[in-house]
Amino acid sequence: MNNEALYCFTLSCIFIFILYPITESLVSYRFERIKSFDKYHKDYIVKNIIKSCCLVALVIVSARYIIPDILIDQWNTYRIQMLASIYVSNDAVALVRVEKLPLTTRIHHTITCLFLLYAWNIDFSTSSVGQKIFVYTVCSALAAPVNLYLGMRYLDPKNMEMLRVFCKYLYMAVVLLNWTYYTLTFNLETDTLIYSCLAFWLLLDDIILIKWLWRKP
Numbered sequence: 001m002n003n004e005a006l007y008c009f010t011l012s013c014i015f016i017f018i019l020y021p022i023t024e025s026l027v028s029y030r031f032e033r034i035k036s037f038d039k040y041h042k043d044y045i046v047k048n049i050i051k052s053c054c055l056v057a058l059v060i061v062s063a064r065y066i067i068p069d070i071l072i073d074q075w076n077t078y079r080i081q082m083l084a085s086i087y088v089s090n091d092a093v094a095l096v097r098v099e100k101l102p103l104t105t106r107i108h109h110t111i112t113c114l115f116l117l118y119a120w121n122i123d124f125s126t127s128s129v130g131q132k133i134f135v136y137t138v139c140s141a142l143a144a145p146v147n148l149y150l151g152m153r154y155l156d157p158k159n160m161e162m163l164r165v166f167c168k169y170l171y172m173a174v175v176l177l178n179w180t181y182y183t184l185t186f187n188l189e190t191d192t193l194i195y196s197c198l199a200f201w202l203l204l205d206d207i208i209l210i211k212w213l214w215r216k217p
Contacts, residue, residue: 048151
């Protein structure tokens, strides 16, 4: 197990937890509308804004330090584990910090936490499932604008239509990319079958979100 990745995850969780009230305060300067919402909606808005920013950062770092190596089939397990820890810390904090999350979202976040535990204990250069998890993580990170929309639609609904239209095509594209890779690399190994059962629940949540994005408000 990568203990340094565990420390990174813990520190990232603490940092993101601290960011919640700071982000809410900063957002309230520009959008006083946030003050009219109950605690759940405030936390939900903040959660998605923070996550969108973190995902953008992860995409940039991955493009610079991980993906170039993967293109020549060199999987840097240490770097992937560290970035995965930061990615999942958003979901872990949301499970604790945001009350009344929808059941499908809670299941989604719980499964990503389980994937992280698995990722800490494998070598990505030899694990087919680990590589599938990495592709899923990158595809999710590319969908950062979707999280921004999920939060901002409450704060500035009149100006979010163009973002919604962009997000519905983007999210469908990254989901198709992820599942195309999954299909092309599918095998009947036990780890793959277990991953498939868990990933199915993520797909259900993705389908719900895609249908919602395509439904004009």
